[in-house]
Amino acid sequence: MQTASNLKEYRKELQEALDNEFLRTAMDKFAVAYKSNVNNVFAGLDRKAMIAEVAAAKDAAIQNQEALFAEFKANAEKNGVHVHLARTAQEANELIASIAKENNCKRIIKSKSMTAEETLLNHVLEDAGFEVVETDLGEWIIQMRHEGPTHMVMPAIHLSRHQVAELFTSVTKEQQSDDIQKLVKVARRQLRRYFAEADMGVTGANFALADSGTIGICCNEGNARLTMTLPRVHVAICGLDKLAASLNDALKVVKILPRNATGQAITSYVNMVTGANECKGNPEDKKIMHIVFLDNGRSALAKDPVCGEVLRCVRCGACANVCPVYRLVGGHQMGHIYIGAVGLILTYFFHGREKAKQLIQNCINCGACKDICAAGIDLPAIIQEIRARLNEEEGAPIESTLLGKVLANRKLFHTLLRFGRYAQKPITGNTPYLRHLPQMFMRGQEFRALPALAPKPFRDIWDEVKRNNPVQPKLRVALFAGCAQDFIYPEQLVAAAKLMQAKGAALEFPMGQSCCGLPVQMMGERKAAEDVAQMNVHAFDVAKYDYIVSMCASCSSHIKHSYPSLLKGQPSEQVAVQQMVDKMTDFSSLLHDVLGYTEDDFKKGQEAVTYHAPCHLCRGLGVTKQPRDLIAAAADYKPSAEEDVCCGFGGSYSIKFPEMSSATLKRKLDNMEASGASVLVTDCPGCVMQIRGGAEKRGSKVKVQHLAELLVSKMK
Ligand code: SF4
Numbered sequence: 049m050q051t052a053s054n055l056k057e058y059r060k061e062l063q064e065a066l067d068n069e070f071l072r073t074a075m076d077k078f079a080v081a082y083k084s085n086v087n088n089v090f091a092g093l094d095r096k097a098m099i100a101e102v103a104a105a106k107d108a109a110i111q112n113q114e115a116l117f118a119e120f121k122a123n124a125e126k127n128g129v130h131v132h133l134a135r136t137a138q139e140a141n142e143l144i145a146s147i148a149k150e151n152n153c154k155r156i157i158k159s160k161s162m163t164a165e166e167t168l169l170n171h172v173l174e175d176a177g178f179e180v181v182e183t184d185l186g187e188w189i190i191q192m193r194h195e196g197p198t199h200m201v202m203p204a205i206h207l208s209r210h211q212v213a214e215l216f217t218s219v220t221k222e223q224q225s226d227d228i229q230k231l232v233k234v235a236r237r238q239l240r241r242y243f244a245e246a247d248m249g250v251t252g253a254n255f256a257l258a259d260s261g262t263i264g265i266c267c268n269e270g271n272a273r274l275t276m277t278l279p280r281v282h283v284a285i286c287g288l289d290k291l292a293a294s295l296n297d298a299l300k301v302v303k304i305l306p307r308n309a310t311g312q313a314i315t316s317y318v319n320m321v322t323g324a325n326e327c328k329g330n331p332e333d334k335k336i337m338h339i340v341f342l343d344n345g346r347s348a349l350a351k352d353p354v355c356g357e358v359l360r361c362v363r364c365g366a367c368a369n370v371c372p373v374y375r376l377v378g379g380h381q382m383g384h385i386y387i388g389a390v391g392l393i394l395t396y397f398f399h400g401r402e403k404a405k406q407l408i409q410n411c412i413n414c415g416a417c418k419d420i421c422a423a424g425i426d427l428p429a430i431i432q433e434i435r436a437r438l439n440e441e442e443g444a445p446i447e448s449t450l451l452g453k454v455l456a457n458r459k460l461f462h463t464l465l466r467f468g469r470y471a472q473k474p475i476t477g478n479t480p481y482l483r484h485l486p487q488m489f490m491r492g493q494e495f496r497a498l499p500a501l502a503p504k505p506f507r508d509i510w511d512e513v514k515r516n517n518p519v520q521p522k523l524r525v526a527l528f529a530g531c532a533q534d535f536i537y538p539e540q541l542v543a544a545a546k547l548m549q550a551k552g553a554a555l556e557f558p559m560g561q562s563c564c565g566l567p568v569q570m571m572g573e574r575k576a577a578e579d580v581a582q583m584n585v586h587a588f589d590v591a592k593y594d595y596i597v598s599m600c601a602s603c604s605s606h607i608k609h610s611y612p613s614l615l616k617g618q619p620s621e622q623v624a625v626q627q628m629v630d631k632m633t634d635f636s637s638l639l640h641d642v643l644g645y646t647e648d649d650f651k652k653g654q655e656a657v658t659y660h661a662p663c664h665l666c667r668g669l670g671v672t673k674q675p676r677d678l679i680a681a682a683a684d685y686k687p688s689a690e691e692d693v694c695c696g697f698g699g700s701y702s703i704k705f706p707e708m709s710s711a712t713l714k715r716k717l718d719n720m721e722a723s724g725a726s727v728l729v730t731d732c733p734g735c736v737m738q739i740r741g742g743a744e745k746r747g748s749k750v751k752v753q754h755l756a757e758l759l760v761s762k763m764k
């Protein structure tokens with residue numbers, strides 16, 4: 049369980065995880081296999097529709113939580129079940145301990161329950177003198193190691209079979225082989241005894257049906273069924289968020305949960321219990337059955353207009369499976385009890401801001417979790433919201449406050465950048481990189497060469513570029529440059545302009561524009577993000593243009609997805625914001641879909657070119673085909689492995705967590721080189737900065753370009 053109280057300590061823990069070679073290799077293998085399993089299991093199904101169904105059913109249940117609880121309680125009590133509502137984790141634990149005591153239970157078996165992990169139930173029961181044994185294989189292993197789970201579905205994924213064999217040897221006092229089948233047999237033999245002798249079984253629940261008082265548990269090992277049936281007392285602990293109106297709604301979850309979790313069409317067991325069953329030896333021959341619903345902040349969260357949708361979560365764990373951060377360091381460093389993207393969020397709400405404030409910084413905003421989420425939760429947006437709330441609650445770090453102030457003042461920001469051009473001269477060594485940056489600025493950044501500011505920003509050469517506008521334009525396009533292309537890579541904009549003008553686009557470059565504001569949004573500087581958004585909306589006379597195009601995927605995606613919510617409190621801006629959102633497009637889509645570039649427009653060479661798909665293009669905007677078609681039209685396109693996995697840039701993330709950024713970049717560079725291509729192109733200046741900087745530092749022969757630079761060099 050991550051408990052670092054400051055960033056320095058947390059980074060140290062991250063480095064220890066990064067140094068764990070076994071963990072890294074196991075996570076890499078799992079991440080690659082997971083994607084292909086999931087693609088196979090959803091083949092032929094409408095995944096988006098399945099997600100939308102879950103989201104709608106869960107939203108309705110969240111809004112109706114109190115009524116569903118009352119209905120469930122009435123129906124379950126009719127069937128002889130005792131139903132409780134615990135407001136806090138402590139209340140739930142005390143309640144369960146008192147049920148065990150009242151019924152003279154000594155031995156307690158458990159099947160896997162994240163809700164019981166949330167309340168730290170085992171510790172409380174053990175402290176009260178009960179013997180508690182986990183019966184899920186992974187949970188049993190980590191219980192014996194005195195660890196928390198590193199994954200919500202596969203709690204012991206971080207361990208090798210050798211480590212498990214050693215553990216089983218010490219438990220059984222017999223030498224155990226590291227053959228997995230044999231290890232499973234050892235566990236089965238050991239656990240059987242506990243099943244037979246237990247007085248009480250504690251389970252979780254994947255759903256609780258209000259209209260019948262039924263609980264359901266999905267499980268692969270059969271241990272949940274034994275836990276709920278063999279002991280004379282059964283206690284289920286379940287979050288209020290597991291309430292569903294009916295079986296029809298629960299089945300929507302049952303259909304997607306195993307597919308998203310492990311790539312299975314269905315779990316081996318879907319257990320459902322309605323009421324206390326027969327149990328010889330108990331009074332009235334009936335099982336003693338209790339269901340403890342846990343609130344622990346859920347009813348307040350249900351009323352939260354921005355973050356409440358996190359209660360849709362079905363605990364499939366997929367947001368960890370695809371997360372580049374989780375993949376590097378595992379769940380002990382990317383969560384407190386709950387892990388992955390949802391873990392960062394739930395830690396804040398269930399375990400408090402002290403536990404959450406370092407963790408919540410460790411998100412690169414790649415959007416992979418949102419893309420895979422079984423319940424359609426906008427996890428990155430909620431992570432950013434929590435950062436903003438933490439800044440408001442605790443005060444923002446000085447560097448983010450300063451950046452916010454500078455970005456919200458365009459003239460000051462641009463003056464500083466212009467000054468930087470002169471100030472950097474002694475440290476560039478006449479190269480496009482900052483070669484001799486003082487150590488205090490380079491700390492942790494040695495993994496990549498940092499680019500120098502361009503001799504002239506794009507805005508200073510705009511008049512020249514504008515001269516090439518067609519006399520009789522077919523369409524009018526406004527350029528949104530973003531700060532990286534305006535001040536560091538103006539040549540990317542010049543190349544893009546040539547391509548657009550050649551197909552009849554008349555370009556405009558509104559001078560009042562500035563940074564899109566994503567960096568301050570990522571840092572939780574809400575007010576600065578709003579001010580910058582407003583400044584850019586005012587800079588564009590939107591009605592005059594057919595399109596607004598950005599060569600930076602992050603800018604396009606941020607404007608499209610965040611500006612409406614950032615400016616929602618300003619009714620007078622709504623029309624202009626909506627027009628800007630509607631007209632905003634990315635460079636590849638404009639060239640491919642609107643200007644109609646095909647292979648007839650290029651002198652196709654033999655040069656092998658590979659591609660990196662920027663997170664905010666492929667997931668943020670859903671653009672995947674257009675850039676690849678354009679590359680294939682102009683060159684010999686050689687796909688590389690995991691093209692759509694983040695390069696590790698993430699703006700300020702790569703400065704705050706350089707060790708994580710560097711490890712993510714390393715995998716990207718390895719895949720780039722393994723593709724056999726001599727050029728890598730991408731369509732985001734941030735990704736160019738990261739991958740080109742890493743390639744330069746490594747001495748790679750692969751040239752890294754913006755897509756516009758490749759295409760303009762191949763124009764007929
Ligand atoms: S946005 Fe990316 S880095 Fe952040 S939690 Fe989601 S998957 Fe992980």
Ligand code: SF4
Nearest residue numbers: 361362364365367421
């Ligand atoms: S947030 Fe979404 S992806 Fe993550 S565990 Fe919950 S349902 Fe699964």
